[in-house]
């Protein structure tokens with residue numbers, strides 16, 4: 001639904017996603033859903049619709065690299081969430097799409113749903129049946145027998161079956177390939193153990209790249225991280241450095257391999273730290289029971305461990321430029337609508353607010369292969385834009401105060 005007429009969007013501040021601080025006095029002229037001109041005091045045709053947003057900061061629309069739209073993110077175990085019908089998952093997904101869009105996210109990756117749920121949601125948005133951000137869908141994640149998310153029904157063992165899975169998913173409309181390289185939160189799987197060999201992951205990469213599709217691998221286990229890099233996976237999810245004994249141990253050799261390989265990483269910090277719960281407990285701090293107070297202290301101590309690990313990884317050359325924010329929304333108790341939590345956590349690992357904005361826009365667009373169309377406010381790009389109360393290049397809390405969202409130049413919030 002691109003805007004057919006010209007639209008001129010005015011905002012007190014504009015941060016283009018290319019880096020640095022926001023600039024005052026900028027205007028964006030949109031034509032046919034794309035940015036036609038950018039600057040101060042632009043000339044525009046007489047019939048132009050003018051939207052003056054006032055004292056806000058306009059940025060590129062945010063990108064969430066990791067979501068599970070069919071899951072409700074209400075804290076129930078996977079066994080219960082997956083007891084729902086596919087039809088119910090599509091309805092949950094339609095609601096989740098709206099929550100994310102209202103939070104300023106204009107593009108997201110659907111990172112693994114059951115059967116046709118992911119494809120149906122993408123088609124629903126494309127046809128305008130349901131509102132939602134632009135979607136890249138993986139369809140179903142490829143996993144080993146009994147592996148993480150085997151309930152999604154794309155089980156493959158051995159190189160041959162993995163190649164067949166990639167071909168099937170591409171045929172059904174997958175925009176990229178997601179593969180589970182280690183166990184995870186699915187009952188019966190071991191997150192500290194790799195679930196595929198390097199050769200198996202390599203088969204997925206080879207086949208996906210043949211069809212011009214990127215790959216993303218779920219890697220909690222340290223071993224799975226090594227294998228993903230060796231196999232040439234494009235984007236590594238989680239990257240927890242988890243050993244088989246359940247402990248997190250930084251491995252400088254693997255960090256070095258990651259830095260040299262140029263792999264993208266999406267550390268899904270909100271998921272690991274249970275940050276939503278931390279925020280909720282902190283808000284009620286004065287009223288907490290002793291048990292809740294203990295829980296909060298334990299969660300905060302645990303979060304420090306995880307953030308420290310990422311901080312060490314980001315010291316390696318180029319890693320800060322390869323960082324992709326992702327919520328893992330839908331899983332566990334991670335509700336949709338809170339990419340801001342991950343952005344706060346990235347700030348806590350040492351990124352400036354301006355660097356965080358670039359990670360959630362330009363860098364994320366590049367990581368998902370959409371840098372020609374999305375991720376920055378530049379002439380020729382799609383006019384997907386978000387406006388915040390406050391300046392997110394200086395104040396990280398501004399990411400939680402979305403006041404307007406534009407998709408292809410049309411205001412949708």
Ligand SMILES: [Zn+2]
Pocket residue numbers: 066067068111328331
């Ligand atoms: Zn996930």
